[in-house]
Amino acid sequence: MPRAPSKAPSPFRASGHDHETCIDRALDCAAQLCQRRGARLTELRREVLALVWRGHEPVGAYAILDALRGTHPTAAPPTVYRALDFLIEQGLIHRLASLNAYMGCARPEAPHVSQFLICAGCGTAAELDEPAIAAAVLRRADQLGFAVEQQTVEVRGFCPRCREPAEKSP
Amino acid sequence: MPRAPSKAPSPFRASGHDHETCIDRALDCAAQLCQRRGARLTELRREVLALVWRGHEPVGAYAILDALRGTHPTAAPPTVYRALDFLIEQGLIHRLASLNAYMGCARPEAPHVSQFLICAGCGTAAELDEPAIAAAVLRRADQLGFAVEQQTVEVRGFCPRCREPAEKSP
DNA sequence: GATGATATGTTATACTATAACGTCGTCAAG
């Protein structure tokens, strides 16, 4: 029964959800985490984080740069990339290799192995934290004597809203 | 028992293996497949395929371009990218998104969902065809109503030969 | 050999990311 939304809440946000809350939550959480760690969440980094959280679609570095120029007219690529590097190190955002784009981390409190469902229709991406997937990868790698450092799992497809109705209930 | 090489043969090639055989097999197989499909494996495409198969390390497009200039002095980026596109369409090579690089497909005869183990030590990559991994992804996506079109699973780590001995048998 | 489709040549450019070096501010040791 693929259509049953499952026990967990959908990682896809409803189109009309209150996104300001998403942003605020992300910024607050980031501030707390950085404080706790002694990491400096500067104004610049905070702005870049907010821009990454503009929506639930992964954003390219140069799109962030364009937006950032509203407040920092002289910003250049290194400005953005350095902030992105910091945010990735702190686990506050993820980089999607298949898109060369960045998105906010759904659960920055704890390190985790995540997977991404990327909708080819609307461009939104959902972050999963599915132990079964990570474990399947680890188990096979282990069998082959391969020591896993990092998993990149990015799945392209169509989210529930972007699937054709015919496709949903044939 | 992580070190037991498992029932299946290792997807990692021994350092001293006869790589000419790998190349020949790949080229022969490609020729057969293209013939069967009415696809034109031109000399240029064949050369690019051979260059991708130079080793078991994924190769960047511009590295291929440099090598290609031995026989095609005027080759330009589109020359290479068009050949790569063709080879990917035919399932003869894969693109590794996390590396922006390309490698020969281990089993071009049949379409399949593959995963890649990429060694950060020696640069070699091994292609897996592990149904358990693909299935774990599909199952979760299905639960969420997400229609999977393509899976990108790329695992960075260290192959058996590049792991420190201490790491292998603690 | 004329025709249409496919493949390749050629030039230019877009997009993504980093190197290298300089300036400024903060903070702790002297």
Add this chain to the structure above:
DNA sequence: CTTGACGACGTTATAGTATAACATATCATC
């Protein structure tokens, strides 16, 4: 207070990856 070390940021230049657009050549078929 000053000095020095460090981290963040500014600035310029460049590396690396990929595609657009249009011209020319090659091939299969009629």
